[in-house]
Each structure stands twice: as structure tokens, then as C-alpha cells.
Amino acid sequence: MAKMKLRYFPDPVLKQKTKRITTFDSSVRKLAQDMLDTMYANDGVGLAAPQVGVSKKIMVIDVTAGDDEDDRRNPIVFINPVIIESEGEMVGQEGCLSFPGVFFEVKRARRIVVRYQNLAGKELKLEAADNLLCRAIQHEMDHLEGELFIDKASSALQRDLEMTKHGFMEGDVEELEQQVKAAGGTIKLHANEPVIG
Numbered sequence: 001m002a003k004m005k006l007r008y009f010p011d012p013v014l015k016q017k018t019k020r021i022t023t024f025d026s027s028v029r030k031l032a033q034d035m036l037d038t039m040y041a042n043d044g045v046g047l048a049a050p051q052v053g054v055s056k057k058i059m060v061i062d063v064t065a066g067d068d069e070d071d072r073r074n075p076i077v078f079i080n081p082v083i084i085e086s087e088g089e090m091v092g093q094e095g096c097l098s099f100p101g102v103f104f105e106v107k108r109a110r111r112i113v114v115r116y117q118n119l120a121g122k123e124l125k126l127e128a129a130d131n132l133l134c135r136a137i138q139h140e141m142d143h144l145e146g147e148l149f150i151d152k153a154s155s156a157l158q159r160d161l162e163m164t165k166h167g168f169m170e171g172d173v174e175e176l177e178q179q180v181k182a183a184g185g186t187i188k189l190h191a192n193e194p195v196i197g
């Protein structure tokens with residue numbers, strides 16, 4: 001088991017576009033395993049390579065991680081993923097391993113079909129709709145484009161409050177809380193939210 005060092009916002013690697021993987025060798029398998037080890041160790045359900053400082057198109061997801069003490073592990077490794085179908089909308093809370101403690105609502109497609117390659121280089125397709133897997137795929141794919149969930153918040157105020165509370169932005173937490181209340185938003189507690197990664 002090899003844990004990698006997580007990169008946190010505003011590490012510039014998080015803003016870089018990643019490169020396609022063209023060689024499916026043991027170094028890619030090792031990277032995938034190290035990313036999974038890192039994801040499980042940090043209680044995430046997903047992790048994209050830029051979050052461990054690697055600018056390549058690979059991400060891992062396991063929505064069963066953390067279900068139980070032994071984690072019913074069912075990991076999926078996505079290499080060079082592309083969304084080939086997308087429809088509808090769903091809004092839900094997201095967290096990210098590169099922003100510890102921060103949660104807010106993000107709008108995503110309700111149903112997607114993603115085409116990707118596995119560790120053997122084989123092309124596969126996966127459909128996901130109305131669930132955490134569907135949300136996690138979209139969140140991690142954004143990381144591969146150098147895009148972050150802070151640019152997709154449903155409410156900028158709610159995001160700013162969370163970012164300020166957790167030290168990613170300068171500001172007055174009380175004042176932001178008042179603004180969120182005034183705007184009709186609720187100030188939520190996020191004790192049991194899954195951290196997508």
C-alpha cells in the first residue's frame with residue numbers, strides 16, 4: 001500500500017489540463033493502485049490524478065467505500081474518460097478531497113454515459129443516473145480538465161461561506177452567514193456527507 005500526498009487548493013496542478021494515457025503498462029497499474037490506496041485512506045469515494053500531482057487522464061471511483069468497516073470495495077479505474085451522452089439536471093451536495101471540510105450544492109447532469117479505457121486499455125461504456133456514481137464521475141472528470149467544483153456552485157454565497165469557514169478564502173464568516181440567511185438559504189451541517197474527491 002502506497003499512499004500519495006494529496007494536493008490542496010490552490011495548488012496550481014489542480015488547474016492544469018491532463019494528458020491522455022497511451023501506454024497501458026505496470027506504471028499505470030501502480031499509479032491506479034496508489035490512487036485507490038490514497039482515496040480509501042482519506043475516506044473519499046473518488047480521486048483524480050491531478051489531486052496527487054499527476055497530470056494524466058486517470059481517475060478512480062468507489063461509491064461503496066466507507067459503507068462498512070471493511071469497505072465493500074468495488075473500485076472502478078477510468079482512463080481517458082469521455083462523456084458521450086448527457087441529459088437532465090440534478091442538484092446535490094459535493095465535497096472534494098482537495099478542499100477539506102468544504103461542502104455545497106452543485107448542479108450536474110442527471111444521466112450520463114461515459115466511455116473510458118480500463119487498465120488493459122480496453123474500451124468500455126458505463127451508464128449512470130440519479131446516483132452518487134453519476135455525480136462522482138462528473139466531479140472527477142472536471143478535475144481532468146483542470147476544472148474545480150468551486151466554479152460550479154449552485155449558490156456563490158453558500159460556497160463563499162464554506163470556503164471562508166474552512167480557510168480557503170478570506171472573509172467574515174458571520175457576515176456571510178447573515179447574507180445566506182437573508183437570501184433564503186439554509187446554513188447546513190455536513191457531518192455525514194460523502195467526500196467525492
Ligand code: NI
Nearest residue numbers: 096097098197
Ligand atoms: Ni474533487
